[in-house]
Amino acid sequence: xxxxxxxxxxxxxxxxxxxxxxxxxxxxxxxxxxxxxxxxxxxxxxxxxxxxxxxxxxxxxxxxxxxxxxxxxxxxxxxxxxxxxxxxxxxxxxxxxxxxxxxxxxxxxxxxxxxxxxxxxxxxxxxxxxxxxxxxxxxxxxxxxxxxxxxxxxxxxxxxxxxxxxxxxxxxxxxxxxxxxxxxxxxxxxxxxxxxxxxxxxxxxxxxxxxxxxxxxxxxxxxxxxxxxxxxxxxxxxxxxxxxxxxxxxxxxxxxxxxxxxxxxxxxxxxxxxxxxxxxxxxxxxxxxxxxxxxxxxxxxxxxxxxxxxxxxxxxxxxxxxxxxxxxxxxxxxxxxxxxxxxxxxxxxxxxxxxxxxxxxxxxxxxxxxxxxxxxxxxxxxxxxxxxxxxxxxxxxxxxxxxxxxxxxxxxxxxxxxxxxxxxxxxxxxxxxxxxxxxxxxxxxxxxxxxxxxxxxxxxxxxxxxxxxx
Amino acid sequence: xxxxxxxxxxxxxxxxxxxxxxxxxxxxxxxxxxxxxxxxxxxxxxxxxxxxxxxxxxxxxxxxxxxxxxxxxxxxxxxxxxxxxxxxxxxxxxxx
Numbered sequence: 235x236x237x238x239x240x241x242x243x244x245x246x247x248x249x250x251x252x253x254x255x256x257x258x259x260x261x262x263x264x265x266x267x268x269x270x271x272x273x274x275x276x277x278x279x280x281x282x283x284x285x286x287x288x289x290x291x292x293x294x295x296x297x298x299x300x301x302x303x304x305x306x307x308x309x310x311x312x313x314x315x316x317x318x319x320x321x322x323x324x325x326x327x328x329x330x331x332x333x334x335x336x337x338x339x340x341x342x343x344x345x346x347x348x349x350x351x352x353x354x355x356x357x358x359x360x361x362x363x364x365x366x367x368x369x370x371x372x373x374x375x376x377x378x379x380x381x382x383x384x385x386x387x388x389x390x391x392x393x394x395x396x397x398x399x400x401x402x403x404x405x406x407x408x409x410x411x412x413x414x415x416x417x418x419x420x421x422x423x424x425x426x427x428x429x430x431x432x433x434x435x436x437x438x439x440x441x442x443x444x445x446x447x448x449x450x451x452x453x454x455x456x457x458x459x460x461x462x463x464x465x466x467x468x469x470x471x472x473x474x475x476x477x478x479x480x481x482x483x484x485x486x487x488x489x490x491x492x493x494x495x496x497x498x499x500x501x502x503x504x505x506x507x508x509x510x511x512x513x514x515x516x517x518x519x520x521x522x523x524x525x526x527x528x529x530x531x532x533x534x535x536x537x538x539x540x541x542x543x544x545x546x547x548x549x550x551x552x553x554x555x556x557x558x559x560x561x562x563x564x565x566x567x568x569x570x571x572x573x574x575x576x577x578x579x580x581x582x583x584x585x586x587x588x589x590x591x592x593x594x595x596x597x598x599x600x601x602x603x604x605x606x607x608x609x610x611x612x613x614x615x616x617x618x619x620x621x622x623x624x625x626x627x628x629x630x631x632x633x634x635x636x637x638x639x640x641x642x643x644x645x646x647x648x649x650x651x652x653x654x655x656x657x658x659x660x661x662x663x664x665x666x667x668x669x670x671x672x673x674x675x676x677x678x679x680x681x682x683x684x685x686x687x688x689x690x691x692x693x694x695x696x697x698x699x700x701x702x703x704x
Numbered sequence: 705x706x707x708x709x710x711x712x713x714x715x716x717x718x719x720x721x722x723x724x725x726x727x728x729x730x731x732x733x734x735x736x737x738x739x740x741x742x743x744x745x746x747x748x749x750x751x752x753x754x755x756x757x758x759x760x761x762x763x764x765x766x767x768x769x770x771x772x773x774x775x776x777x778x779x780x781x782x783x784x785x786x787x788x789x790x791x792x793x794x795x796x797x798x799x800x
Contacts, residue, residue, distance in 0.1 A: 248720075248782055255715035274718055319717070355718050365716045371741070382742045382774045385719075386749075 243278060243318065250319035257315070258324070258359055266310065266326040267334050268359040269341055271296060273320055274372075275353060276385070277396040280320030288403045289314075289321040291410060292354055296323075299344045307332055307340060334360040342368055350406055352381075353399050375399055412475055412529065418700055419524050420467035423517050424460060426693030427510070430685055431456040433620050437628070437648075437667075438674030439685050440509075447680040451507045459510050462503035466496045470518050474525035482545045485522065489546070493518045512567075512581045512635075513686040519543050519585055520690055524697050534701040536597075539694075540588035547585040554582060570634045574642065580634035580683060589690070596627050596691040601698065608696060621667060622659050623691060627684045628652035635682035644679060705761040711790035714775075714783040721775035723787040726767040733765060734758060740772035753777060757784050 262268050271292060273285060293314075300307055309325040316322075327337060341356035348354060352375050358366040371380040376390050376398055384390060431440060431453065438447035445452040470492050477485050496514045501507070523542040528534055555571040558564060570578040584591055600623045611619060629652040636645045651673070655666040674680065707727035714722040728735060740750060750772060758766065768784075775783070789795035 244778065244782070248714075248779065248786075251715045251717045251720050252713065254717065272718070357716070357718070359716065367741075369741070383745060385774065385776065386742060386746050 246318045247278075247280070250317045254315065254317070254319055254322065259363055261313075261324065261326060262359060262361050262363065265329045265361050267329055267332065267337055267361050269309070269325045269327065269337065270355075270357050270359070271323040271325070272355045272357070273353055274355045275320075275396060275399050276392045280318060281316055284400070284403065284407070286316065286321050287407060289323060291407065292348065292350075293323045295348055296344055296356070299347060300340070303343070304340055307337075329361040334358060334366050338366040338368060342370070350402055353403065375402075415525060415528055416468055416471040416475065419471050419521050419528075419697065420464070422693045422696035422700070423467045423521050424464050425696060426517070426689040426691075427456075427460045427463070427513060429616065429620070429692050430689035431460070433617065433624065433688075435668070435671045436624065436685070437652075437671045438678070438680035439682065444675070446675055447678040451504065451509055455504045455507055455509050458503040459500045462499040463496050463510065463514065466492055466499070467517070467521050470521045471525045474522040475529060477526070482526070482542055483548060486546050489518055489522055510686075512683055513689055515581050516585060516589075516686055516690055517693065519546060520589075520693060522546070524694070524701075528697075528701045533703040534697050536593055536698075540593055543585055544588040547582065550582045550586050551576075551579050555579060566638045567634050570637045574637055577632050577642075578634050578637050580632075581686065584631075584687070591627060591630050592687050592690050592694065595630055596623050596687060597694050597698070599623055599626050600691055600695050604695065608699070620688070620692070622656050624684065624688045625652045625656035625659065625667070627687045627691070628681050629656060631681070631684045631687060633681045633683035635680055640679060644677075648674070648679060648681060705763055705788060705792045705794075707763065707766060707788070707791040708793050709791055711787050713787035713790060716771070716773060719774050719776070719779070721770065721772045721780055721783050723783045724769040725787045725791040726769075727791065728765050728767050730765055732767075734763075735767040737767075737769045738772070739770065741774050742772070750780065753780055754784060757781055757788075761785075761788055763788065 258268055258270065271289070273280075273289060273292075275285070293312075300309075307327070308331075309327050311326045313324045313326075314321065315324060338358045341358055345351035345354060345356055352372060360366050371382060373379070374381045374384040374389075375395055377384065379389065384395075432442055434441040434443055436446065440446050440448055440451055440453060440456055442453050470489065473485070473488060473492065477488070479485070493514050496518070497511060500510055500514065520539075520543070523539050523546075524534060526542060527538045531538065551571075555568060558568055558572075564572070567578075567580040567582065570580065576583070579586070600619070603619055603622065629649050631649075632645065633648075636648060648670075651666070651670050655670050658664070658666040707725060710724070710726045712722065712724040714720055716722060734755070736751065736754060738747065738751060738754070740747060750770075754768065754770070758764075766788075772780070786795060
């Protein structure tokens with residue numbers, strides 16, 4: 235039975251190849267050279283979802299290779315074929331535009347340049363109907379002999395070669411995905427910070443057109459700071475990929491190492507002004523956690539994210555806030571905690587609880603309000619979208635920036651005003667918000683902690699969209 | 705088998721072989737033009753296989769133009785058989 239099936243598939247394969255050749259000859263009829271990109275994988279099936287995904291990756295890489303190495307060599311049309319003979323991408327080049335031998339040289343260069351070039355066949359069929367052959371023998375995928383020789387002498391079994399190729403393809407796709415993940419999460423972190431500072435006007439905070447309650451920093455300080463922080467998000471994400479311990483709490487010192495480098499870069503870029511200290515701490519944790527969760531699950535699960543952040547920061551409030559001595563040189567957050575207790579646990583408290591303000595309040599609100607892709611929002615629309623989210627955070631957050639510079643009364647007042655302004659804003663009355671902006675600016679009250687949480691919320695909103703369950 | 709017309713089978717695809725068959729006068733013998741990417745190591749084996757197939761179909765006179773892209777023996781035999789049958793009008797296909 236199995237033998238019969240194999241014979242049947244073999245016949246289908248031979249037919250498919252003949253048909254493909256016929257189709258190719260028809261395609262070049264109007265004066266085209268044809269390049270066909272196919273995989274050279276022994277055994278069956280010739281095509282499946284994984285192989286098709288790989289073909290698409292090779293196609294992408296070939297396009298970039300052509301554009302970067304031969305900018306004048308452009309194909310006229312491209313077509314994707316899938317049948318029992320496998321997947322093929324066919325590119326047609328006008329014969330007046332490029333010599334067939336040059337085209338062959340380019341495709342060979344690509345096969346040499348592309349990491350898994352030995353699995354890929356780029357054949358050139360000239361407009362005269364003859365294939366352009368280089369006569370060069372390809373090396374075997376497994377040993378150093380010529381591939382054809384190994385095939386003919388059956389030096390390796392078909393299964394062995396096929397498995398080696400499939401493993402290599404799997405690894406390649408996995409690496410592509412991870413590189414993509416690292417870049418995307420980093421870019422979303424930067425986007426969160428940029429959109430937070432760009433939102434205008436904001437109560438007491440540095441914005442595009444105002445330094446708010448601040449005298450030592452302005453919009454430019456933030457631009458400089460974010461630019462200086464940018465490269466480190468890649469570093470954190472790469473660390474998250476490579477960290478393979480089961481106990482993520484052990485990752486904290488390394489995350490802090492990167493965080494401290496970021497702080498130094500920030501101070502250097504701003505002339506010793508603290509623009510993003512709290513944001514660095516939280517954003518570094520979020521980047522690490524998002525990268526890890528998506529790597530593990532293939533999508534972003536909020537519960538898993540929250541849990542990782544909790545595990546990393548477990549006991550942090552106790553160790554770093556409760557147990558610090560009196561004579562130690564204390565940060566603003568630590569001084570606040572001494573004075574106000576748990577209410578002033580700040581960024582550490584938010585992290586140790588698994589970002590409840592962001593994950594249970596701000597993010598659901600933003601996701602509920604967002605009606606189209608974030609990138610399609612205009613400046614004015616973004617203002618409309620984000621102000622209520624900031625107000626929501628302000629109405630809940632025990633902002634240590636405020637506790638440190640003012641007191642509990644001011645904090646409670648601002649939480650209440652923010653709550654009222656949010657309700658008013660959502661019913662179309664923006665006056666209370668502008669009053670709040672005015673009040674904070676003149677009273678020099680700056681809810682910097684809430685601004686950090688807004689940035690995180692924007693970042694996570696991007697992540698949630700990109701890494702949604704498929 | 706009596707060859708009546710020109711015919712071909714196969715393709716230029718990797719691991720395939722393109723076989724063209726042309727009837728010739730009786731007594732002309734087997735005129736075989738063979739090109740292969742593995743000519744050096746496996747040319748002899750290929751020729752041997754082709755002759756064996758021609759013997760099987762009792763063909764003494766024929767012109768064969770063969771371009772091999774590294775086909776394995778089962779593919780070689782299948783393509784040659786199809787090309788011959790097409791030339792004998794026993795099967796339809798390319799160039800009929």
